[in-house]
Amino acid sequence: MAFIELNNITKTFHAGEENYPALRDVSLAIQSGEFVAIMGPSGSGKSTLLSLIGGLSHATTGTVTVDGIDLGQLGPNKLSDFRREYLGFVFQSFYLVPYLTAVENVMLPLAIQPGMNGRAQGVAREALQKVGLDAKAHRLPSQLSGGEQERVAIARAIVNRPPVILADEPTGNLDTKTGDRVLDMLQELNREGRTIIMVTHSAENARRAARTIEIRDGQVV
Amino acid sequence: MKLIDIAVNNLRRKKGRTFFLISGLALGIGAAVALTSVGDAMNREVMHALDEFGANILVLPASEDLPLSYGGMTVSAINTGGRLLTIEDAKNVRTIRNKENISTVAPKLLVVSEVRKTRVLVAGVEFPSEFRLKKWWRVESGMGPQDRTDALIGKEAAAKLGIGPGDTVTLGSGKFTVAGILANTGSQDDNLIFADLGLVQQHFRKGNAISLIELSALCGGCPIEEMVAQVNDALPGARTVAVKETVELKMQAMHYFHRFSLGLSLLLLIVAGMIIFFAMTAAVKERVQEIGLFRAIGFRTGHIIQVLLIEAFLVSVLAGFLGYAVGVISPRFIAPYLMSAYHLTFTFDPLLAVIAVAASVVVGVAASVYPAVRAGRMDPIEALRTL
Incomplete structure (x- = not known):
């Protein structure tokens, strides 16, 4: 059994009387430690696929399992625990909390981690060091460049050492050079053994991954 | 964090x-x-303001042979030969534990006199405390008492007796000048003549006796019943009562x-x-x-x-x-x-x-x-x- 498995997944959105199928009968398997790019044009369903793997929404039909856990069987709080334990998210819009400094943003996942009392600051500084931002630990997001904000977001995604990193268009808001640096980091995290699933619409970015899954009109092609 | x-x-x-x-x-x-x-x-x-408005504690002699009405309150032992209170009792009221709560002590001697062949009730009072107690008192014609021999007369009594400011009246063995007429109060006061307590005692040969003591107690922060008990203890020969209507109004x-x-x-x-x-x-x-x-x-x-x-x-x-x-x-x-x-x-x-x-x-x-x-x-x- 693969580390991540999607079996006959469909996801339909409803707007009034209308149904919009975002994913249609998608099945795929991702092994532990893989670097997979999910590629496709806007509206193809790639971000929906990522949200299902991330336990942020449930499939309309079919099953999603991660490390043998059927996400469809988990309630909201169990899904939260699953995300905390298994996943690190990197978003296109960074989603840094504006009133927290870089290091406080990185510490966020540790605030609800049992047994982190007193150690959180050190662990967060380590993660910031890893992305080369330790010197700017006490700056607010508004005092950081886009690239630096993305690096803080990566530090936050890895601070509790999750086995899977989900990256949604991680270079979408960055210039080419900064974007390359972020992709280098994801590759490095993959080399350390983490499973990386990256959503992108750029073929060039997808080449950094070991495998590319292409999605069009809600189906794997 | x-x-x-x-x-x-x-x-x-x-x-x-x-x-x-x-x-x-x-x-x-x-x-x-x-x-x-x-x-x-x-x-x-x-x-x-309410505490200072009228009496809320009344001290009467303990004996009750012949109750007479005064201002809607029951007054006993007036001219009946029963034991009267004395001016010393009025002073002793000031010795109770809650003495700070007493704002006015108004002793009174009530006697019956004959003026122009009509029997009339005369109240010997200490005018300053009386005016402090009865804030509604207003001298309608004439003026307030300027001299110890000045008297005030209630409106009804003045009309019945045909007395006005400047007239002289004989009360007991003494002569008093009517200084002014009190405006209508709607109470017993309208039928009374008020004169200096000391002189009334002297001219009616009452020594230092008084008929009753009206007290105004500042009871916003004290239980009135408690003060009544204290006055009763201080004056063994007296009967002290709270004027319940006043307390309830407050x-x-x-x-x-x-x-x-x-x-x-x-x-x-x-x-x-x-x-x-x-x-x-x-x-x-x-x-x-x-x-x-x-x-x-x-x-x-x-x-x-x-x-x-x-x-x-x-x-x-x-x-x-x-x-x-x-x-x-x-x-x-x-x-x-x-x-x-x-x-x-x-x-x-x-x-x-x-x-x-x-x-x-x-x-x-x-x-x-x-x-x-x-x-x-x-x-x-x-x-x-x-x-």
Whole structure:
């Protein structure tokens, strides 16, 4: 059994009387430690696929399992625990909390981690060091460049050492050079053994991954 | 990093919003505290005014052979040969434990005299204390007593006897000049002649005897029954009674004030709660993405609710203290327009401070529960719209 498995997944959105199928009968398997790019044009369903793997929404039909856990069987709080334990998210819009400094943003996942009392600051500084931002630990997001904000977001995604990193268009808001640096980091995290699933619409970015899954009109092609 | 740190940092770094929340709640609490303080002070002032208005304790001789009516009150042992009180008893009243609460002691000697062949009741009084006790007394024609031999006459008595200011009347063995006529009081006083107590005692050969003592006790802060007992102990030969109508009137006035300020305070707290409710709801909407992120990185519903309620708690505690300060200080500026500030005193009341902070916390946190629960239950995918 693969580390991540999607079996006959469909996801339909409803707007009034209308149904919009975002994913249609998608099945795929991702092994532990893989670097997979999910590629496709806007509206193809790639971000929906990522949200299902991330336990942020449930499939309309079919099953999603991660490390043998059927996400469809988990309630909201169990899904939260699953995300905390298994996943690190990197978003296109960074989603840094504006009133927290870089290091406080990185510490966020540790605030609800049992047994982190007193150690959180050190662990967060380590993660910031890893992305080369330790010197700017006490700056607010508004005092950081886009690239630096993305690096803080990566530090936050890895601070509790999750086995899977989900990256949604991680270079979408960055210039080419900064974007390359972020992709280098994801590759490095993959080399350390983490499973990386990256959503992108750029073929060039997808080449950094070991495998590319292409999605069009809600189906794997 | 704990959940409280997230709440504190949010409040610390979003100063404008925090200020708005704290001031909104503090104003509500402050207004309620001010109302309570002013209400209490007004209460005290009204009580004081009522205390000084008429007698509320009556000291009579213990024997009751022949009750006679005086001012709607029962007076006994007048000219009946029974034991009378003495002027010493009036002095002894001032020795009771609650003597500070006695504002006026008005001893009286009631005797019957004949004036122009008509029997009339004469009251020997100490005019200064009598005027202090009977604030409604007004000299209609003539003037107030200027001399010990000056007398005042009630309106009905003046009309019946055909006496006016400047006339001389013989009371007992002494001659008195009618200085003025009292305006109609609607009481027994209208039928009486009032003259100096010492001279009445002398001219009627009563030694230092008196018929009764009227007391005005400032009982806003003391139990009147307790004072009655104390006077009874101090004057063994006397019977002391509380004028219940007066006491009940005071209690009723206090009750109305209390209910009015309590009702208005509750209304203000509800308004303050609504301010917090709408502000928190708006804040939650503004923080949708942040809440979505918290959910995405593993925060449970309870964690989100905790963060928001900790914020509400901190805001409420600060607003409670600030509101109490505003509520205590502001009446100093407002009160002079509401009442004569002469008797008005505001003091630090630790109980009111605790109640203000507790009310603030209850209102602030209660008003935040619904927005916080809604935030906690927010669908992360709805919150993070880019996914």
